[in-house]
Amino acid sequence: MLDLKKVCSNIEVVQESLKKRGQDIDISELISLSEKRRELIVKIQGARTELNRINDEIKIAVSKKDNSLLESRRSELKNFSQNIKDMEKELDKIETEISNHLMYIPNIPHFSVPLGKSSEDNQEIKRWGKKPEFSFEPKNHWDIGERLGILDFERATKIAGTRFAVLKGMGARLERALIDFMLDVHTKEHGYTEIWPPLMVNTKAMTGTGQFPKFREDAFHIEGTDYHLIPTAEVPVTNLHSDEILDSSLLPVKYVSYTPCFRAEAGAAGKDTRGLIRQHQFNKVELVKFAHPKNSYDELESLLSDACSILEKLNLHYRVVVLCTGDMGFSSAKTYDIEVWLPGQNTFREISSCSNFEDFQSRRASIKFRENPKSKPEFLHTLNGSGLAVGRTLVAVLENYQNEDGSVTIPEVLRPYMGGREIIS
């Protein structure tokens, strides 16, 4: 959520930034609502001052037992206070409308974000490692996995439906190994604190991080409750500190959280229907930071490098792109995507997305910090990034480490997590 005051005093900047995102939102109504709000508040405050003054007279009348004065004031005030209540109802209506507007306005892109319309305009800023060379035609992960008996899509369909998978034997073990490996790296080498949160959250939490109200359709909802399956650990972990004021000496707060993620994938019909790439349920290790506004972009760079380190340890070829203004997520001010090389599909695929939300989420969820004990609380900056998407990492391992005979070599760093095993065959 943007700051109403800032929107009103920087109308052009906001309108311009919406255009950059390819959004055609007219904010003139919001501006006039804001004007109305201010006028009404001034009126109500004046009336209340008067009301409080007359009430003080009544107190005196009561203490002096002056009943005639008391009676005359009473009838006078009854209408007066009703009038105030009516104005307050009107104000409430206006404020609801204002928030309805603000909740649907995306974040303003950081000045360093390249201008563009779609993923075509994203800019590659880094490339690490080399494409692996094969003396044979590399296969898709679903072919590799099904032949090894470690991936089963058909039976998953039977018990749930499309966009689900069953991992079996060494497949399930590899998934678990990846989770464990990632958590160990981030907690032991990068200083993140591990969090195991609820996998279902309420509407308030979903609104705090920006999923709701605009993207309600993307989440699974438990009927008859206010519980929603989390689409990412970002939601519970960021909201961990909602309605809190943190001491600035604690910043940055760094959390890592492995959770399953649930996405309805509404609007993705026909996309990535085969394989593990796009599932209704997948595992992800998520990095979340609460940072001081003055260095949140440095924190974004280190978050990105923390995520990249996992791919480097696994020796997987990848590139990093900066998302352009038109391709960025709703809440983000700047996003890097990490894309891993998938030889079976002869392409780079997103495996992590690292964003700085600045104060967009912290304003919604009310997460503040205090510079020193005497200063006013300010909104801090929130960041997060996948470190990494586990299912897609498993895909990358299968496709990059496949052998001609259909077996898959286990990357060295994972072997301790696989009981010392070197190969899946």
Place this chain on the structure above:
RNA sequence: GGAGAGAUGGCUGAGUGGUCGAAAGCACCGGUCUUGAAAACCGGCAGGGCGCUUAGUCGCCCUCGAGAGUUCGAAUCUCUCUCUCUCCGCCA
């Protein structure tokens, strides 16, 4: 699921219709004292919004879990909701 109790500032906790945005204690911050620290003493210390001819050690307004109601006036009375705790039952 059944029965009961409760929700007040960073924390503990007083407050049952007006002078209460709120006692007291703890924590924290500043000061006096001290070679330094502690103790003691003094002072400060909730969040949000609006205004301004003086942008301030400024003025005003709101907020005692949330919402609605009674009343001239609600932390205090009534109703609804949410959450927490205790006991019993059930259960991974």
